Structure formats: structure tokens, C-alpha cells
Amino acid sequence: MKISSIEKLINWYKKNKRELPWRDTNNPYDVWLSEIMLQQTRIEAVIPKFLLFKKELPTIEDLSKCDDDHLMRLWEGLGYYSRARNLKKCANVLVKEYDGKLPSTYHELIHLPGIGPYTAGAIASIAFNEKVTAIDGNVLRIIARIYGIKDDILSTSTKTKIKELLEPFYVSIKSPKDLNQAWMELGQRICLPNGLPECKKCPLNKECYTYKNQLFDEIPYRHALKSRKVIHRTILIIRDHTRFVLHKRPSSGVLANLYEFVGVDEILNRKEVLEKVEALGFSANHIKKLPSSKHIFTHLEWHMDAYEIQVSQIKELKDSSYILKTKKELENFAIPSAFKTYVEYYALRD
Ligand code: SF4
Known part of the structure; x- marks a missing residue:
């Protein structure tokens, strides 16, 4: 040139x-x-x-x-x-x-x-x-x-x-x-x-x-990227009459220190979801399946099943990595875009 x-x-x-x-x-x-x-x-x-x-x-x-x-x-x-x-x-x-x-x-x-x-x-x-x-x-x-x-x-x-x-x-x-x-x-x-x-x-x-x-198919050349790791997750949207439970992610790794809806890195059926919710100290009254969703990070994909679990009024949280937020409070709260499907489901954003 x-x-x-x-x-x-x-x-x-x-x-x-x-x-x-x-x-x-x-x-x-x-x-x-x-x-x-x-x-x-x-x-x-x-x-x-x-x-x-x-x-x-x-x-x-x-x-x-x-x-x-x-x-x-x-x-x-x-x-x-x-x-x-x-x-x-x-x-x-x-x-x-x-x-x-x-x-x-x-x-x-x-x-x-x-x-x-x-x-x-x-x-x-x-x-x-x-x-x-x-x-x-x-x-x-x-x-x-x-x-x-x-x-x-x-x-x-x-x-x-x-x-x-x-x-x-x-x-x-x-x-x-x-x-x-x-x-x-x-x-x-x-x-x-x-x-x-x-x-x-x-x-x-x-x-x-x-x-x-006319070599557009050949240039630029890239070695095939390594395929992304897929993690299957179950998202548990736990709520009482007024508030949602959120969980703070660990200080390292994907979405470090950010709050998410409670989730586990495996696919759970309804019975297992209820057992998990009870193990976290909540008393489940009603469970509902929500839409599944997928989020793609650079090297990782989350494939998510999700459930809403209505629980009795939450009086206290035993673990400080969990917090409670009302729907109104969530409108001004940073929830990662990985959970966009559920943020939209609950109309937490315009
Ligand atoms: S630099 Fe890019 S846009 Fe310009 S002629 Fe070459 S291929 Fe076409």
C-alpha cells in the first residue's frame, strides 16, 4: 500500500x-x-x-x-x-x-x-x-x-x-x-x-x-474457535408476596460479585427444585415453570430452565449472600443481561 x-x-x-x-x-x-x-x-x-x-x-x-x-x-x-x-x-x-x-x-x-x-x-x-x-x-x-x-x-x-x-x-x-x-x-x-x-x-x-x-471466503482466515462450554442451569425465582430473593455471585469467575436470581448449575425437576428451596430455608407454597432461556458468553453458554417458587412470607435470611428486593427496587437494580428473559417476564424494565 x-x-x-x-x-x-x-x-x-x-x-x-x-x-x-x-x-x-x-x-x-x-x-x-x-x-x-x-x-x-x-x-x-x-x-x-x-x-x-x-x-x-x-x-x-x-x-x-x-x-x-x-x-x-x-x-x-x-x-x-x-x-x-x-x-x-x-x-x-x-x-x-x-x-x-x-x-x-x-x-x-x-x-x-x-x-x-x-x-x-x-x-x-x-x-x-x-x-x-x-x-x-x-x-x-x-x-x-x-x-x-x-x-x-x-x-x-x-x-x-x-x-x-x-x-x-x-x-x-x-x-x-x-x-x-x-x-x-x-x-x-x-x-x-x-x-x-x-x-x-x-x-x-x-x-x-x-x-x-474475490477471496472473501478465504481472507481473513481464522482457525476454528474452540467450542464453548455449555452449562445447564436451573434458575429459581423465589418470591414471597412482596419481594424477590437474589443471590450474590462469588468474587471470581463469571459475573463476579453481581446479584442474580438464585440458580444451580444442574437441571432439577420440580421435586428437586422444592427440596432445594426448602434446604435454603424457605417454605414453598406454589411452583410454576417459566420459559427456558439461553445466554452466550465468550467461552461459555448457559442453558437455563426456570421456575417461580412462591414462598411464605420471608422473615429473615440466614446467609448474607442473599438479599430481598421488591419489584419496584429491582427496576433500579443491576441484574446481568444473562437473566434478560426473566427481567422481561416480570416487566422489571421498560
Ligand atoms: S479493504 Fe475491504 S472493503 Fe476495501 S476493497 Fe478490500 S475487501 Fe473490499
């Missing part, structure tokens, strides 16, 4: 870029927050969450002071909750060591909690115009297609090769900020990951190996 193609790409970006709430605000916090939210999440889903987050926590200092439940509530629906915890952890470091601001160089950013090479590159270039790459799945796919790279796109050696191909361009351009956003825009709108890319509209189509040779 020639430097003139890179300039063409930057010009294409300047003419075609979408207005996004975090774009061109000159606020490094916006770049950081949006980049973390956009990991594994579509732009359309991020926009309202970003706006709400910024309204409630307009500064890094506000984020550092935010209590965990409020933070989880603001993050609800985006999934991968460890990202939110790392944001707060990082905000604490920034308040303590950097006067509540993000540092301006890649080498400082990369040492902060939750900031990896891609995010450090994105913040350093977009917020501070440092001449560094920000290589994510979009860039890997585009460059593999342009250069006809047929090696596994996810291997470290391919990633290194792509970084080495790109770095010389950054030395000569004036606006790494625009170039990195141009790759993102091109990957999200033209050089699409699934289905046919829109090559006719692509500013780089003249020198794209994959387009010239």
Missing part, C-alpha cells in the same frame, strides 16, 4: 465520518470510556449507555467515587462487567497519581488497569494525536484483505506482521488521530466482518488483493 492510499483513506474519513457523542469532543475521558464500551458491543447499543454514563459521571473523579451498585446499573446491558470494574479501578489510579486526568502517552497509558495495547493506542492517538497504531479486529481484517494475508488472523505472528506493515505510515502522516478513526469507520461501515464487504465504496479498493481476486 502506498502513502497516497493512506491519505485517500483519511480524506474519505473526513468526508464520511458519522457524528458520535464521543467523537471530536477533545475530552480524553470520552475516548477512553467509548473505547471500553465498544469492546464486544455494537455502536447503536453503546450510544445511549455512553450518554447516560456521562450525564451521571461527567468526570473521571465522579467515576472514581461512584458506588459499585450504581456503576453496575449504569453498565447494565453492555455485558462483560469486568470492564466497568476496571474503569473504576483505573479512575482511582488516575485521581491518585495523575490529578484525575488520563496521561497523554502510549507508554504511560499501557500501564493503567484495563488498558491494553489497542485502547492505549486509541487514546494516545485520538485524544493526543500521538503517532501510534491502534490495532483491533477491524484493522486486522482490513489489512489482511488488502495485502492478501492468509495466515491465522488471530495469531500473534500475524498481528506483529500487520503492526510492522502499518507503522511506517504513521511516521509520515500528520494526523494519526484521523487515520486510526478511519480504520475503525471503514471496518464498521465498508469492510464488514460478516457478509460481503462494500468494496465498490471502499477508498482502498484499487490495491486490495482480496477484492481483485
